[in-house]
Amino acid sequence: MSAPTTAQWLRTAVDRVAVGSTRLAADRGGRLIRGTHSRYTKVRAWVGESRGFDKWLRVALLVGAALIARAVGVALARWAYDRIQSGAWWHLLVAAALAWTSAAYRAGRADWQPTPDPAPADAAPDGDEEADAAEEQPEPTEQAPAGPPPVSPVALIAAVRDIGTPHAQLRPLAEHLGTTTEVVRTVAAGMGWPVKDVRMKGRSSAAGLRGDEIPSPPSAGPSPGVVGAGQPADDNDDDTSGEGPGEGVRVVRTDGGLIVYDLADTHRRRGTVRA
Template sequence: MSAPTTAQWLRTAVDRVAVGSTRLAADRGGRLIRGLHSRYTRVRAWVGESRGFDKWFRVALLIGAALIARAVGVAVARWAYDRIQSGAWWKVLVALAVAWIIAAYRAGRADWQPTPVPAPADASSGEGEQADTEQPTPPVEEAAPAVEQAPAGPPPVSPVALVAAVRDIGTPHAQLVPLAEHLSTTTDAVRAAARQMGWAVKDVRMAGRSSAAGLRWDEAPSPAPAGPSPGVVGAGQPADDNDDDTDEEEAEKGVRVVRTDGGLIVYDLADTHRRRGTVRA
């Protein structure tokens, strides 16, 4: 796209100044009308709050002030006209014209917005402002339910669930992405659960997948049991000779991993018959 020529730029600038001049004239005229209306309202309220002689005295003061302002205004206007006609104020006129052109050029842009005018604080609005200040503030208890909102993000992964997931989908190791899909959570939650267990995340391989971050099955730590489980003997503890397990024994959930010299022994706590498997390191 070629740059605009000087004639095109001047034509665009003149159009922008014309649009800006219209906007400035409307804005300044509106401000003047609003100011006059505000002063008229105040004067009317000032006269209306009086009675009898005081009221007529105030009316006389207003008439006298209007006559004096008219005389002063006419005198100043004639003096300014004579100065302008004689050419004594040509520098002032040039400065005012340049200032107006600059302001009109800035007001001619597409995103121009007039400066907001604050609402006049007259006597009639005093009651409304007092009513606004007397409105009770909302109680603090309304904001309390926002503190009790549930925390965002997936729930944490328990150590037992993580060991069981690695056992179920591992070949024998399991990567973080399939683990997160199996547990219906995110890889960050899986990584956080492994970090809490002291299970190091390393590059591992799975069947049909390339090497990626995951957990090695032979490095699985033993999650702390929720309570004593009959039939499961910890390291250094005497074995129970009672072999009277029955089907009425309450089933438990999760698994327990015990590391031995021959490999890892996985106990399925949900199986009342205590079947177990051995994974060689």
């Protein structure tokens, strides 16, 4: 592809300046209209918030300011026209023409976008509005913790009994409980249930839990009327705190069964219960 000639480059530059001039004129005109409307809205609100004499006083101040601004503007316009007509400001006109041409040339490119208007200062929310917005925002809902669901020791024992043949491997246990093998391994370790290589029906040997080594599940605490081995217990049905120090029994587990001692007489036992 050959390089453009000087005439072609000048024609392209002139077209680009023409397009950019149109864009700049529309952009500056729009800014002027929006600025005028914004000032008019503020002045109207300033007058509207007053009543009676105060309102008429503000109207009079505005009329006086408008008359003064008109007189000053006319005087400045006549003085500038005289300076331009006399040729005293030729260098200022040349500088303005060059600045406009440069800006129009930049605005004539295909990807040009007008500069957005700055946000007005009074549009920023104050402290009360920010607080109201914070109150209107819905509170975040509590989310369930990520990760597999917990498994209780009782549920693990029940799962081994349900799917064990009689032993149960970790992977089938995890699928049955809807969790992971690491959770199953952790719960078993907390119960003192060793993980060993076991076999299940239709599966090869893998890590799992033996059905004949099921530990006793942790109890929620002794129920009323139940006495653990080696623990004292009352021998009556009243639960008052005024019982004497010798009231109650003590149960001791032996190889032959359970021996019940009367605490009122440590040398006498009530009987032996065979296991």
